[in-house]
Amino acid sequence: MSATADHAETSLAVRLGFQPDQVVQEIGYDEDVDQELRESIEGTTGSELVDEDYDDVADVVLLWFRDEDGDLTDALVDAIGFLEESGQILLLTPKTGRDGYIEPSDINDAARTAGLSQTKSITVGKDWNGSRLLTPKASKR
Numbered sequence: 001m002s003a004t005a006d007h008a009e010t011s012l013a014v015r016l017g018f019q020p021d022q023v024v025q026e027i028g029y030d031e032d033v034d035q036e037l038r039e040s041i042e043g044t045t046g047s048e049l050v051d052e053d054y055d056d057v058a059d060v061v062l063l064w065f066r067d068e069d070g071d072l073t074d075a076l077v078d079a080i081g082f083l084e085e086s087g088q089i090l091l092l093t094p095k096t097g098r099d100g101y102i103e104p105s106d107i108n109d110a111a112r113t114a115g116l117s118q119t120k121s122i123t124v125g126k127d128w129n130g131s132r133l134l135t136p137k138a139s140k141r
Contacts, residue, residue, distance in 0.1 A: 018060065027063045
């Protein structure tokens with residue numbers, strides 16, 4: 001991998017709001033996730049992603065979610081329970097036309113119902129879109 005490619009990956013993680021020393025808990029990992037994004041996040045934070053079994057609070061929950069994964073609102077409410085008070089959720093959903101695609105209006109409705117505010121959406125890879133969701137306390141910072 002070239003230094004330019006490495007810089008671009010790091011820039012994506014930074015653009016998504018990741019910072020050094022953050023604890024990032026990953027939920028919904030499967031073989032279809034974007035490995036380059038995962039590596040970029042680990043490179044930016046300086047530590048490996050923790051899984052669903054992590055027994056402390058996280059700064060960020062990285063939630064991979066597909067339409068067939070169940071109820072998005074329930075998944076978001078569960079994810080809030082893993083966060084520190086000012087934490088955020090990065091919801092990753094398949095892009096339009098990909099298996100598991102979720103309508104943006106459904107994401108917005110689920111986030112609102114879960115008590116989260118959506119700050120921005122961003123393309124995070126060839127197959128995934130990301131939505132940055134903040135808890136009410138995090139959005140007042």
